[in-house]
Amino acid sequence: MNRSSDLGPNQSLIGRPGSRHRLATPALIVELGALERNIAKMARDHAAIGLDLRPHAKTHKSAAIARKQIDAGALGVCCATLREAEAMAAGDIPGVHLSSPVVGDGKLRRLAALNADAEGLMVAADNRQNLAQLDEAAEASGDSLNVLVDIDVGMARTGVGTVEGAVRLARAVSDAEYLTYRGIQGYSGKVQHIERLGERTEVYGAHLDHLRDVVEALKDAGLAPEIVSGGGTGTHGIDREAGLFTEHQAGSYIFMDVEYNAVEFDGTGEPPFETALFVQCSVVSNNAEGFVTIDGGFKCFATDGPKPRIAATSIKGAGFDRFGDEHGKVILPEGANEKPGLGDPILLITPHCDPTVNLHDYYHVVDGDTLVDIWPVDARGVL
Ligand SMILES: Cc1ncc(COP(=O)(O)O)c(C=O)c1O
Numbered sequence: 001m002n003r004s005s006d007l008g009p010n011q012s013l014i015g016r017p018g019s020r021h022r023l024a025t026p027a028l029i030v031e032l033g034a035l036e037r038n039i040a041k042m043a044r045d046h047a048a049i050g051l052d053l054r055p056h057a058k059t060h061k062s063a064a065i066a067r068k069q070i071d072a073g074a075l076g077v078c079c080a081t082l083r084e085a086e087a088m089a090a091g092d093i094p095g096v097h098l099s100s101p102v103v104g105d106g107k108l109r110r111l112a113a114l115n116a117d118a119e120g121l122m123v124a125a126d127n128r129q130n131l132a133q134l135d136e137a138a139e140a141s142g143d144s145l146n147v148l149v150d151i152d153v154g155m156a157r158t159g160v161g162t163v164e165g166a167v168r169l170a171r172a173v174s175d176a177e178y179l180t181y182r183g184i185q186g187y188s189g190k191v192q193h194i195e196r197l198g199e200r201t202e203v204y205g206a207h208l209d210h211l212r213d214v215v216e217a218l219k220d221a222g223l224a225p226e227i228v229s230g231g232g233t234g235t236h237g238i239d240r241e242a243g244l245f246t247e248h249q250a251g252s253y254i255f256m257d258v259e260y261n262a263v264e265f266d267g268t269g270e271p272p273f274e275t276a277l278f279v280q281c282s283v284v285s286n287n288a289e290g291f292v293t294i295d296g297g298f299k300c301f302a303t304d305g306p307k308p309r310i311a312a313t314s315i316k317g318a319g320f321d322r323f324g325d326e327h328g329k330v331i332l333p334e335g336a337n338e339k340p341g342l343g344d345p346i347l348l349i350t351p352h353c354d355p356t357v358n359l360h361d362y363y364h365v366v367d368g369d370t371l372v373d374i375w376p377v378d379a380r381g382v383l
Pocket residue numbers: 056058059078099187189192230231232233234249250251252253
């Protein structure tokens with residue numbers, strides 16, 4: 001595996017008992033046991049019904065984590081950016097699927113280079129002009145390129161919107177000289193975080209009905225999809241019951257976050273996956289009454305969703321408020337008679353895991369109180 005030799009300012013703490021509490025902060029933390037249990041659970045549950053798993057690497061951008069998913073039975077990983085796909089290929093991760101369209105000369109050249117290297121590479125496409133570009137890139141790579149036709153199931157972000165359009169594009173893929181038609185992809189991002197299970201099932205039901213119509217029309221046209229790929233953490237239970245997908249693209253289940261912890265997955269009232277991702281911060285000022293200031297602000301946590309939440313193991317009942325680019329405010333619970341001291345670690349659950357990970361260079365992998373490893377966020381960035 002392609003590992004960076006620079007693992008940041010906490011490298012010398014690896015393997016030292018109690019080192020978790022001495023980390024330079026803000027530090028992205030992954031709890032190894034919880035991560036491994038989440039990976040194993042999704043793999044086991046999918047395997048039990050014969051549903052393949054191609055988890056989304058946009059969540060973690062890490063070849064080390066992808067390797068764990070492959071070792072647990074995943075047939076590959078999805079990627080949102082070329083950089084992610086390149087990082088996965090460099091880490092010898094098989095079955096890379098680019099689930100976002102690849103557009104632009106420079107990116108198509110990189111795709112061609114990747115296709116020459118990464119066996120089984122797949123890419124999603126929703127547009128004839130793009131198909132012609134992909135066909136050229138595949139020819140330049142000297143190998144055929146696998147394509148999934150991207151179906152818009154109701155989000156209108158990418159994808160072909162109509163059943164007829166999907167059949168036409170699938171036909172164009174299968175007619176293209178250097179492209180191999182493998183099937184379709186249909187992902188519904190908009191529904192993943194609908195908190196109530198009943199509402200999520202209802203809204204998503206219409207999306208799945210459309211996908212089912214596309215599959216039937218493709219079969220009638222002699223273009224039966226070998227692969228039907230899609231689904232996410234929020235819909236994974238519904239996806240399993242739909243009997244429509246051949247493989248599943250869930251990503252966030254490995255970490256969970258404040259947003260997903262608020263989602264009702266089943267009747268139990270408990271999320272089916274453990275929170276495995278945190279940011280550890282430190283108190284940098286404690287002069288004020290009722291709160292302390294920590295070294296975690298906008299540059300440390302995603303700001304598209306809810307606020308980060310203080311882990312109960314850190315200070316039970318404490319609240320968080322944003323306090324600027326570099327700082328956060330930890331509001332102490334009423335009646336708290338002790339204030340955290342300068343340098344004290346405070347652990348926070350990430351608001352939205354994917355964009356939070358993208359703000360950090362390293363995962364600090366902890367087992368109990370010990371920092372046991374550091375994994376680079378290999379594909380950090382957006383290019
Ligand atoms: C195309 C696609 N598939 C799968 C996922 C994974 O979804 P989740 O992180 O909710 O499991 C995403 C996430 O945005 C996505 O864009």
